[in-house]
Amino acid sequence: MDEGAADVNLFQLTWEYLTTGSNWTGNGGLLDRLGEQLLLTVTALLVAMVVGLPIALWLGHIGKGGFLAINISNIGRAIPTFALLAVLVTADWPGSGEFGPYGRAGLATLIALVLFALPPLITNAYVAVREVPDDIKEAAIGMGMSGSQRFWRVELPLAMPLVMSGIRLALVQVWATATIAALVAGPGVGRIIVDGFARNLYSQGIAAAVVVALAALVLEIGAATAQRAVDRVPREPRRTERRALSAAGPTLS
Amino acid sequence: MTLLVGAVPGAAPETDGPSCYSALVNEWWCAQYVQDRQDEIVDATVQHLGITVAALLFGVVIAFPLALLARRLPRLESTILGVSTGIYTIPSLALLPLMVPFTGLTATTVVIGLGLYALTVLVRAMLDAFRSVPDDVVESATGLGYAPTRLLFKIELPLALPVLMAGLRVATVSTVALVTVGTLVAYGGLGNLISHGVQRDFRAELVTAGVLCVLLALLLDVLLVALQWLLTPWTRGLPT
Numbered sequence: 001m002d003e004g005a006a007d008v009n010l011f012q013l014t015w016e017y018l019t020t021g022s023n024w025t026g027n028g029g030l031l032d033r034l035g036e037q038l039l040l041t042v043t044a045l046l047v048a049m050v051v052g053l054p055i056a057l058w059l060g061h062i063g064k065g066g067f068l069a070i071n072i073s074n075i076g077r078a079i080p081t082f083a084l085l086a087v088l089v090t091a092d093w094p095g096s097g098e099f100g101p102y103g104r105a106g107l108a109t110l111i112a113l114v115l116f117a118l119p120p121l122i123t124n125a126y127v128a129v130r131e132v133p134d135d136i137k138e139a140a141i142g143m144g145m146s147g148s149q150r151f152w153r154v155e156l157p158l159a160m161p162l163v164m165s166g167i168r169l170a171l172v173q174v175w176a177t178a179t180i181a182a183l184v185a186g187p188g189v190g191r192i193i194v195d196g197f198a199r200n201l202y203s204q205g206i207a208a209a210v211v212v213a214l215a216a217l218v219l220e221i222g223a224a225t226a227q228r229a230v231d232r233v234p235r236e237p238r239r240t241e242r243r244a245l246s247a248a249g250p251t252l253s
Numbered sequence: 254m255t256l257l258v259g260a261v262p263g264a265a266p267e268t269d270g271p272s273c274y275s276a277l278v279n280e281w282w283c284a285q286y287v288q289d290r291q292d293e294i295v296d297a298t299v300q301h302l303g304i305t306v307a308a309l310l311f312g313v314v315i316a317f318p319l320a321l322l323a324r325r326l327p328r329l330e331s332t333i334l335g336v337s338t339g340i341y342t343i344p345s346l347a348l349l350p351l352m353v354p355f356t357g358l359t360a361t362t363v364v365i366g367l368g369l370y371a372l373t374v375l376v377r378a379m380l381d382a383f384r385s386v387p388d389d390v391v392e393s394a395t396g397l398g399y400a401p402t403r404l405l406f407k408i409e410l411p412l413a414l415p416v417l418m419a420g421l422r423v424a425t426v427s428t429v430a431l432v433t434v435g436t437l438v439a440y441g442g443l444g445n446l447i448s449h450g451v452q453r454d455f456r457a458e459l460v461t462a463g464v465l466c467v468l469l470a471l472l473l474d475v476l477l478v479a480l481q482w483l484l485t486p487w488t489r490g491l492p493t
Contacts, residue, residue, distance in 0.1 A: 010354045077423065078470040080430040082444055083463030086451045090459060176344035180434060183346070184451050190346050197437055202353060209350035213343045220342040 013203030018210065030192065030211055036103050037188035037212075040178045041219075043102075044113030045171055048121055051114070053163070056122040060129025060159070061151050069126035076119035081177045082184075085112050089184040096185065103187030109178065116177045117170040124166025128159035164227040171223050175216050189215075274457040283457035290458075294446070298465055300360075301442025304432050305473070307364045309425060312371030319372075320379035321405075330380065337373035345370070345434045353438065363435035370431065371424040378420020382413035415488065418481040422474055429470040443469075 017023055024030045059065040088108035089096045099106030132155045140154045182190025189212045196205025273283035287294065323330040340348075349366045356362040386409050394408045433444030441448065443462040450459030482489070 014354075074426070077426045078430060078467050078474075080433040080444070080447075080463065080466050082433040082436075083447055083459070083466055086447045086459045087463065089451060090454055090456050172342050176346075179344040179346040183434070183436065183448065190344075193346060193350055194437065197350070202350075206350045206353060209347040212347035213351065216342045216344060216347070217339060220338075 010203060010206070014206045014210070017203050017207035023204075023207070028191075030189065030208065033187070033189040033192055033208075034211065034215065036101070037175070037178050037190075037215075040102055040106070040109060040113060040181075040187060041171070041174050044110055044174050044178075045117055045167070047110075048114045048117035048170060048174075049167065052118045052121040053125050056125035057129055057151075057156070057159070057163075060126045061147075061155060063130065066126065066130065069122050073119040073123040076116060081112065081116055081180050084115065085109070085177075085181055085184045085186065088112055089186070105181065105184060105186040108184070109181040109186045109188075112181070113174050113177050117174045120169035120173060121166050124169065125159070125163045128162035128166070129155050131162075132158045161227070161231050164230060168220070168223045168227060171219060172216065175219055179212050274455070276454070279454065279456050281456045281460050283461075286457040287461055294461065294465070297443045297446050297462065298469070300440065301429070301432050301444075301466070301469060304360060304363050304367070304435060304440065304442055305425070305428050305469075307360075308367035308428050308432075309371050309421075311364060311368030312375050312424060313421075315368070316372050316375035316379055320376050320383070323376070323380060324383055333376060334380075337376055340369050341373045345431050346437060349434065349437050358438045358440075360435075360440040362438050363432065363440045367428050367431050367435075371428055374424040374427065375420055378417055378423070379413075382416035382420070383409060385416045386412045411485070414481065414485050418477060418484075422477050425473050425477060426470045429466060429473060433466060 022029075026032065056069060059069055085108065088094055088111055089105050091108075094105075094107040094111060096105040096108065098104055099110070102110060129151075136154060136158070137150065140150045145153065178188045179190035179193075181188050182192075182194040185191070185194075189208050192208035193205045193212070196202060196208065272278070272285045272289075273280045274286040274289075319333055323333050343351075345366070348369070349362060352362045352366050356365060390408065390412065391404065394404050399408060432442045433447060435441035436444035436448040439445065443466050446462035447459045449455065450457075450462065
C-alpha cells in the first residue's frame, strides 16, 4: 500500500467490498451494524434530551448557572471520547458486557454517548432562552404574563431555532462517538473499520468508513430539513443567522 | 487489534513483587507505573504534541487564504461554509480511513485528517473575526491612505485577533482530544497508550494517558490565552 499501483487497487477493492451483497447482510454485516449504531444514537440522543433540555431551559429562564452551562461545552471538548470509553469499558461497571440490542459494551457506549451529547444540548438551550431580547420579556411581563406563561408562550418559541441547532450538534457528536466505540471493541459500524485495520483488510475498513460518513451526512441533512420545517416562527432575515448554527461552537469527535 | 499495539512494547515483567499496576491489583492511578514507563509516556506525549501542532499549522495555513478569498467572493463563502460543515459531520474514525488510500498508514494521515477538522473551525472563526472589525475603523484607515495589504496586516488582523484566537482555542482543544483516534493507523500519540491499556485491561496506563491528554489541552489553551494577552495590549483592563 505504499505504491501508486497498490492504491488504485485499494479503491477497486473498496468498491468491490461495497458492492458485494454478503458484506451487507448477516450477523455483524454492514446493515446489522448500521442498525445497531442508529439504535444507539437515537437512544442516547433521546436520553440526553430528556435529561439535559429541561434543566438547561429552566436555568436559562431563571438566568442562573450560566457559567456552568456555557463551560460544560469547553470541558466536553477537552475530554477525548476514546479515553472516557476506555475508562468505562475497563471499569467493573459498566464494563464490556453485552447489553441487549446494543451489543458488546453497549451500556458503556450508551453512557459515553449521553455524556457527550449533553454539552451542546445544554449550552445551546441555555443560551437560546437567555438571549431572548429583554424588551420582549419586559413586554410579556407588562402584559401580565406569569413566569410559566412567559416561558411557554414567549421564551420557548423564540428559543426553538437555537435549541434545535443544539440537538443537531448533539446528533453529529453522538454519531461520531458511537463510531469511536469500536476502538474499545464496542458496537456499531466502527467495529468493521477497526477490524479491517487490525487484520490488514484495509479495503474493508475504508468501505465501512464510507458508509459511516455517508450515514452521517444523511443524518445531518435530515436534521437540517427537520429543523427548517419546525422553525415556523416568521422572522426577518438576520445577518447573524449563520451564527445561530451553534452557540456552543463545533464539538468534534 | 494486534496491529494497533505495534508502537507500544509489551507489558514489562514484574520484577519486584506486585506493584500497584500489576494485573492483580490493577489500580486506576499508579505513580510506580509513571516512573517505570516514563520513556514510553514521554515519547507518546511528544508524538501527541507533534501531531497536534502540525495539524493546527496545516489548518491555519489553508484556512487563512480561504477566509480571505471567501471575504471577497460571497458566493464562495457559502460553498466553503457548506463543505466545512460537511467535513465536520464526518466522524474522525471514518475520516482517517478515507485518507489512507492517499497517505497510507502514516502520521501524515492523522495530521491532514485532523487539519481538515481544524480548518472547518478556523475558516468560520476567521470570517467572524474579520466581520468583528468595525467598519468605521477600516474606513478611517483607508482614508489615511492604507493600501489593502497594509490595512489587512496593520489594522484588520490585530483587531480581529480576539475572535480569531477564540476559534484557534476551540480548534486546539478539539485537536488534542482527537489525536487519540489516530491510534487506528498507529499514530495516536497518547491514544496508542489508551488503546494498549484497553486491550491489556491495564487501568493505570489508560488513565494516565487520558489525564495527560486533558492536561495537554489545558496547557495549550493557557498558552494561547497568554499569547493573546501579549498580542493585544490594547484590550487589557477592558471587560471581556
